[in-house]
Amino acid sequence: MAMQPWFPEAKLGVFLHYGIYAVDGVWESWAFYTGQVPHERYMKQLDGFTASRYDPAAWADLFARAGARYAVLTARHHDGVALWDTAQGDLNVVRHTPAGRDLVAGYADALRDRGLKVGLYYSHSDWNHPDYASAVHPSPRKEGVADNPFASARPGEEDPEAWARFLAYREAQVGELVDRFRPDLLWFDGEWERTEEQWRMRELRDLVLAKNPETVFNARLLGHGDYATPEQGVPLRAPEGPWELCLTVNDSWGFQHEDTNHKPVRLLVRYFAETIGMGGNLLLGVGPREDGAIPAEQAARLEGLGGWIAKHREAVYGTGAGMPAGHHYGPSTLSADGRTLYLVCFDPPRENVGVRGLRNRVRRVSVVGSGTELAHRVVGGHGKVPGVLWIDAPAAADTDEYATVLAVELDGELDLYRGAGRTV
Template sequence: MPMQPWFRDAKLGIFLHYGIYAVDGVPESWAFYDGDVPHERYMSQLDRFTASDYDPRAWAALFARAGARYAVLTARHHDGVALWDTGQGDLSVVARSPAGRDLIAGYTEALRDQGLKVGLYYSHSDWNHPDYATAVHPEPHDEEIRTNRYASARPGEEDPAAWARFLAYRDAQVGELVNRYRPDLLWFDGEWERSEEQWGLDALAGLILAANPDTVLNARMLRHGDYATPEQGVPVVAPDGPWELCLTVNDSWGFRHHDHHHKSVRQLVRHLAETIGMGGNLLLAVGPREDGTIPAEQAARLEGLGEWVAKHSTAVYGTVAGLPAGHHYGPSTLSSDRRTLYLMCFDTPRETVSLRGLRTPVRRVSVLGRGTALGHRVVGGLGEVPGVLWIDAPPAADVDDCATVLAVELDGELELYRGAGRD
């Protein structure tokens, strides 16, 4: 299935790890899996999860101001706690917590009212389900998968019938999400604990796409995935095809009381610019408190990022990956008609900005968001080897605090020289 056009041009999404783990501010699911928190104490957070100030319309409005075009909410993490009224058992915030209501329906409605695409996260694995630890990955990449009691059956205690019951439960829950909420994107996780055959991903993909053929699936649906999902660092080389960088605003996916190590707005702008300059989307993670409010430090960073995006929207949306490394000292994007380059400068330009290997003549250079025209000239060049385009640095008043963007309007479609120069 060809990739949905909306995803390629979304550029920015918001990732929400929201669940009972926000009560005590412990790592989502991993806290008991790794033995850092006793299982009973972890699950006791259900009794204190209130969602008392949960306002998905406020979330959606904030995400829209940030410049996001989609969001992804953890409908069910590895701990198995569902945020909706599932018919598959009672392990949900609806049945077992003071929140007592479906937290996904309002989210999907609020996003769509803002024109945002709806993403739902669902973990293949469920470390609380009685039928989950009844199989073993035939070739686990990590020995802990084989030995952790929440992940795998003990040697000789595999139970194919129980595993089949688990897959039926998994399929039924995914079916609920697809049929009730019709998400535009399903973000799967936990795939490393079983093989593709064990997961029965052919059948799962068929179930999803039969209900909504336009559903976008991430790479953790393995060969059924539509796009790659690197985490926590812009790759040096872009993955093949569509991709998305998953990045936390601080150091945590979910809410952690003591994690105040937030990235600055400048750093977030840089991550966004580098990601879209390589043709990817940025999925930026924030962790709501248990009451449903997004911490002020994180909301402020989304607002700041949105201010930069709004000012430079033509360099963000409707663009494709820009110049390969070596042509410009910084990321860039290219308009979809390939006639305008957007050069992003993180540091204050001094004297000139250079662009190498450009064969297409330049009509005009200006500061995006200001309109100020900049002088420019080509120096050098010999035969087929083009000279260097030198662009005058913008006036101090036109320098952006996060990243200055120069719009280079070309007299034709972009053509680059990629050779080694004359012998």
């Protein structure tokens, strides 16, 4: 199945880790898995999960103002607590928390009302399911998996029948999500604890596509996904094919009371520009409080990023990856017709902005947002080796607080010289 065209065109998504772990503000699921808190104390958070300020329409409005085109909600994390009234098992917020209602349906409806694509996160692993720790990965890539009682059977105690029951439960839950909510994107996780064959990944993908052939999958289907998901760090080179950088606004996926290390808007703009400049999407993570409210500090970051995107939307939407590193000191994007190059300047340009290796004749250069035209000229060059394009720096009034963008209109599709220069 070909990648759905909306995904690479989306540029920005919002990642919501929302669950009972927000009550005490502990590490989502991992807190009991690693022994940070006792399992009983972790599960006691069910009693404090109210969703009393859960307002998915307000979420969707915020995401739209941020410039996002999709969002991803943790329908079920590794702790096995479902945010919808699943018929599979008994562990969900509808039956066992004061919230007492389905939190996925309202989210899906609100996003669609705002024209946003609906993504749902689902963990293959379930550290609370009685049948989960019945198999063992033969060579897990993460330390501690084979020895953790929440993840793996003890040596000699594997139970294939229990594992088959678990897979049936997982496939039934995923089927519920697709049937009830018709997600545009399924964001899987937890794949490292079993092999592709143990997980029956191909069969899971086929099950979903039989119900909704247009579903987009992330890469955590072990060879059966549609796009790569580097996490918390911009790659030095773009992954093959479509991809998405997963990045938190602070240092945590879910809400944690003590984590006040929120990235400034300027830094988020840099991450975003670098990501789209390499052809990827940014999936920006926020953690709602247990009552469903997104912390004001995180909402402000989304609003700030959205303001920059709105001002520079022509350099964002409808563009692809720009020039490779070395042609311009900063990221760039390229219009769909290949005839307009957008140069991102993180610091206010001084005197000139240079572009190297550009074979095209430049028709016009202007500042995105103000439209001010800038003088430009080519210096040097010999034979097949083009000279350097020098663009006069914009006046201070035309620069942006976070990153200034220059539109370079070309006489044809972008044509770059990538050689070593003329030697004598």
